[in-house]
Amino acid sequence: MASKKYSFLAGAMCLLASYGFAQTTGGTTTGNVGAYDVSDSSVVPSKRMPQHTEFMNGTYNYPAKPRNQWEVGVKGGLFTVSSDVPAQLSWGAGAHIRKALGYVFSLRLNYMYAKGKGLSYVPATTGYKNNIAWTANGYTAPTDQVFYNFKSTVQDLSLEGIFSLNNIRFHKSKSGLNFYALIGAGAMIYDTYVNALNSNGTNYVGLFNGINATGGYKDRGDIKDQLKNGMDDSYETPAENEGNRRAKLWGQTLKPVGHVGVGVAFKLSNRVNLALEDRFTFTKDDLMDGVRWQEHPADDPALTRDYDAYNFASLGLNFNLGSKSVEPLWWINPLDYAYSEIRNPRLMRIPKPVLPDSDGDGVTDQFDQEQTPAGCPVDSHGVSRDTDGDGVPDCRDKEVVTPTYCQPVDADGVGKCPCPEGCGKDTSNACATALGALPSVTFSGSSVALSNDGKSMLASVASRMRNNPECRVVVTGYCASSKAEQQRSWDRVNSIINYMVEKEGISADRFYFNYGQEGGDCNTVDLRAANPDEQGQTSVPAPHPNLRKSK
Incomplete structure (x- = not known):
């Protein structure tokens, strides 16, 4: 029977262990929300709010410990007494309340109620001679033999x-299992009875003596069967106890006890878990089984105590x-906050990097190719700017832009320009003087047609050109940012030249066709006298014929 119970317990442990591990896939526990949000003030108790405030302000490195839930539990299982009399599996039940003081350590107030039983299959003949539970019921030593038994509440x-042994984890956030060890102290009360009489009030002397066969003891199976068939389950006789020499509570023996144990909890949800636990208790008491010491020969004076346990x-x-609280802390990995901040900072105070710039030119030393004097503008490589490339930095160059043909320059960056070809010759423009300032013709909107005012101005220009047949005129239109503007500029220049040729009778080769220039009004065409040596085109094809306009 006992082996079947142990087999059942082992099978249950394997089943629960496989369930717990099945909950963990890919490093994340199913149903586990991971660590709490350390910035959530709703889970911080009022007495720790100053620390939380300092942490959020960046003046303290450690987040405040959150308010965490209490655990209450109920349990049932197998209870055995380890004593002078071999134990039989029995049952027990209990309840507890538990509170975490930190991520590893917690306190638990635990209550247990159990029934323990024992039965020896080896008969005693002399060891019970001072045990009143047997001698008072007609058992005589050493004539009779006794099979010790007991039932203890x-x-x-x-x-x-x-x-907690495994909630601090370095390679994944959480697990569905929580392994733990326990140590504790408290008090127990117990009351033990012996089954010395049958239901008729008669002792088992005849039964017990009959089990001892001639030539030695029978095998254990036979003894067990005979005891089972011949005894009832009354346990009517109070077992030997310490009497008034030990403290009593409700008439039962009161003793201090100590506990050690191990367990594993299987997380079912954030509110519920299943726990498998084994707890061993030391009593420093030798009478839980009603037997003061192990049986020894009657002439052996070295009788020794061995304390019972359960x-x-x-x-x-x-x-x-x-x-408004997080899970009990033994389910939370305290490294979650640190790892999440390292991986993806949210609350971390990251200082602005300060890169060295020894010359103060705005380019850090790792990219700076020159130690620049103070006040000198530099390029992206930290080299003093030299706009004209004359070898003198702009900050000392008195002539920032020196033409190439005027270089080399002196120490102040000033060059000496040579006299160009034709230097000293008369470069005056006689035609500009003869024709005078020529007018500009303005067009409206996108039109290319000449207005009456424009025609009047062109008539005046034509009169001057007739009086100075050696002079040529440059007709300049502006704007070329798009195909439409280029064509419009061409059309307007062409409109003026055609008018001068067709209406005023001026030869076309006296006009230089110049369109799409920059620096002028897009709706204005300028006329000016050509310079003596100026060259230009008298006819230019339309840049975009498909966009030509006649008006």
Whole structure:
């Protein structure tokens, strides 16, 4: 029977372990929201708000610890007493309340109620001679033999420290499992009874003595069957206890106890988890089984005590309680905040990088190719700007733009220009003097047709050109930013020249056709006398014939 129960417990552990690991895929636990948001002030208790404020202002490096939920749980499982009498599996139940003090350590107040039983399959003949539970019921040593047995009701209340073993993780945020170890202290009360009489009030002397076969003990299976068939389940006789020498509570023996244990919790959701736990308890008491010491030969004076203990292997369901608070801290990885800030900073105070610039020219030393004197403008490489390329920086150049033909220059950047070809010759424009200042013709909108005013001005120009037949006139139109502007400029220049040729009778070869120039009004065409040596085209094809306009 015991082996079947242990097999069931082992199978349950394997099933739950496989469930817990199945919840974790790709480094992320299903249903796990990860760490809380450290900037969320709603989960920070009022007493820690000053720290939270300093942290958010960047004057303190550590976020305030959040308010976290309480855990309450109920459990049930297998209870055994480790004593002088071999234990039989029995049951126990319990409840607890738990609160985290940090990410690793938490406190738990735990209550347990259990029934423990034991039965020895090896008969005793002399060891019970001072045990009133047997001698008072007609058992005589060493004539009779006794099969020790007991049934003990145990309750304990303890405060336990629990250490989480795996919530601080370096390579993934969370796991669906939480392994923990516990140590604690408290008090227990127990009351133990012995099954010395059957339902008729008769002892088992005949049964017990009959089990001892001639030639030695029978095998354990036979003894077990005979005891099972011959005994009831009354446990009517109070077992030997310490009497008034030990403290009592509600008539039961009161003893201090200590606990150690291990467990694993399987996270079902952010509010519910399933826990498998084994807790072993030290009692410093030798009478939980009703037997003061192990049986020794009657003539052996070296009787020694071995204290009883008990074990509770349980399966429990735990619930997290609390609003405006995060999960219990043993489910949270405290490294989540640090890792998330390193990977994707949100709250990190990143200082503005300061790059060295020893000469103060605005170009950092790693890109600066020159230590520039103060006040000198530089290019993108940190080299002093020299607009005219004469070798003198602009900050010392008294002639910032020196023509190439006037170089080399002196120390102040001033060049000496040579006299160009024809220097000293008369370069005056006689035609400009003879024709005088010629008018500009203005067109309206996008029109290329001459207005009456324009025709009147051209008639005056034609009169002057007739009086000076050796002079030529340059007709200049402006703007060429688009095909339409280029063609419009050409059309207007062409309109003026055609008018002068067809209406005023001036030869076409006396006009230089100049369109699409920059620096003038797009709606104005200028006329001026050509310079003596000026060359130009008298006829230019339309740049975009498909865009020509006649009016």
